[in-house]
Amino acid sequence: MSRRVARVLLDSPLPQLDRLFDYVLLDELGDVPVGARVRVPLRTAGRMIDAYVVEVAEEDDSERPLSTVESIISLVPVLPERLYRLARRAADRAAGSASDILRLAVPKRQVRVEKAWKADSPTPVPAADAVERADAVLGEYDGLATLIDDRGRAAIEAIPGVRDGILRWTELLAAAAVRVLASGASAIIAVPDHRDLDRLLATLEAFVPAEAIVRHDSRQTNPDRYRGFLRTLEDAPCIVVGNRSAVYAPVQAGLVAIWDDGDPLYSEPLAPYVHARDALLLRQEQEGSALLFAGHTRTTDVERLVQRGWLTDVRAERRITPRVVLSSPQEMEQPAQRVHSGAFAAARKATEEGPVLVQVARPGFAPTLVCADCRAPARCAHCGGPLGAAHRGAVPVCGWCGRSARAWHCSACSSTKLRLAASGSERTADELGRAFAGVRVIVADGAHPVERVEAKPALVVATRGAEPTADGGYRAVLLLDGPRMLQAPDLRIGESCLRWWSNAAALAAPGAPIHLVGVDGPVGRALATWTQPAYARSELDSRAPLHLPPATRVALVEGLPASVARAIDGLRELPLPADAVLGPVPVESDPTSDKGDTGRVRALVRFEYAAGPAVATRLRAAVVAEAAGRRRRRGQSNRIPLSVRLDMLDPEL
Structure with missing residues (x-):
């Protein structure tokens, strides 16, 4: 006898639960698509918890004891395979949990919006004059149009100034998105704040109809944000424009672009603290889309990729300098x-x-x-x-x-x-x-x-x-x-x-x-x-001789002295330099805080990019072990968990 088994990702912040769990899918639940929201029992906690279906398979070993899926929350596949793989890769690189990434990517469910949604949006086709105008704008940059068609990667030095009341950098990004949309693929453009978002939207609406644009930012109401998210699940291409979390939009992207990646608003303040620039790099590598870093200046992070030949340096054919x-x-x-x-x-x-x-x-x-x-x-x-x-x-x-x-x-x-x-x-x-x-x-x-x-x-x-x-x-x-x-x-x-x-x-x-x-x-x-x-x-x-980012990667490890020491000891077997670890040093406690942070220490770990996967795996294992040990020990409810943050932009002890 065979049975259906769903492999699910629990929507839980606990690091020890950051893996796939098997549950039996009963026949009365009907067809359950991959990406659907379900509710499953968590025996260790004695309660129900929300989860995402990642895989559905038939299993012949019917004697293996498994719990059953309690109910279906929604049959809408909000977690397609490409989004799960991106969340998993981003979390693994940052030594974090995939569920924390998905909280940024998947909005809260809105029942009324979901019931009214019909996945039948027409495929938008830019007008011929809009495509011609976009080609003219891209023609101002040496080889940019060909690079976008070939799904290449570029760092663009944007032309400064205003033309016909429109900022020229908004014309550049809008033109790139229109060219990709005309080829039948979607585009994602990330901007730092609402001012840049409004300016880019105004320029885009002069190129394509509003139905082809999906806005994604924190100023939207929950229904509007969920409505836009459902639009990105459809097969019809679109242009997604938003702030840092827009980089996780579940479209099949032919272009991912970011404007002014040095803005601190791209740094995610919540664990696992994945920078929007790093998420776009992972996404481009996964999907093979075109990748554009545009700005009036260039960060050292992007310049490092240019020096390594991973990004093409694109400049205007006719240079304009203020x-x-x-x-x-x-x-x-x-x-x-x-x-x-x-x-x-x-x-x-x-x-x-x-x-x-x-x-x-x-x-x-x-x-x-x-x-x-x-x-x-x-x-x-x-x-x-x-x-x-x-x-x-x-x-x-x-x-x-x-x-x-x-x-x-x-x-x-x-x-x-x-x-x-x-x-x-x-x-x-x-x-x-x-x-x-x-x-x-x-x-x-x-x-x-x-x-x-x-x-x-x-x-x-x-x-x-x-x-x-x-x-x-x-x-x-x-x-x-x-x-x-x-x-x-x-x-x-x-x-x-x-x-x-x-x-x-x-x-x-x-x-x-x-x-x-x-x-x-x-x-x-x-x-x-x-x-x-x-x-x-x-x-x-x-910065390279001093081993400062972005020449090298830096991880911040913080917690109780014994926890930090165990995490650092787990890195001793890796081929790291002798001076890779700085600290630990005491952390100045906040006298007004009630979180019991007295006695914390922190340490910095510097490592090369090639050692990144091994370092992230070891540090993540230390976080999981600390969280599991905290649960086993009684009387430790106020114990400070071990926290890890990779890729510190401005590391200091």
């Missing part, structure tokens, strides 16, 4: 001066013609205050957070707990006088508004979102990443607070600053001056000469 003017700190007339006289004169002249962009580092009026006598940072007496001012003459307020510091005194010299140490977007707008009398001043930051400004005289003071687009482009761009940005204690701060400044410079009108104030050195020269790939190459060369 006109960047540098002013070093030595050229400033006064030590505390923020705007160079040349930049000020250029801004005054440009405001006679149209808008001028002024980029600053921080929002608000005065984000930080210091003691007026000894210059010590002003701290909150309750939580130790930094004090800031909402406007001139305002009572200082803590940036952490929000308490007012009316009777503040310096802990170092007992002074009661405060001094503004930094200028935010609102204070900069206040100061420039006095200098540019009669010119409209617009503040664009997180609290004051602005998407677009008209081609009229105005000063647009924006924080990095919040710059609105201007009709026809900005007539001048001033990049302030550069020295302050470069002082951040971050391994990739040079890359980040170059990305912030390049994206702002790309919003300028053709021939408009871009003034980088108070910065010289390698980052400033890379912006002035518009040679961002060369800067990434030099950064990569300098």
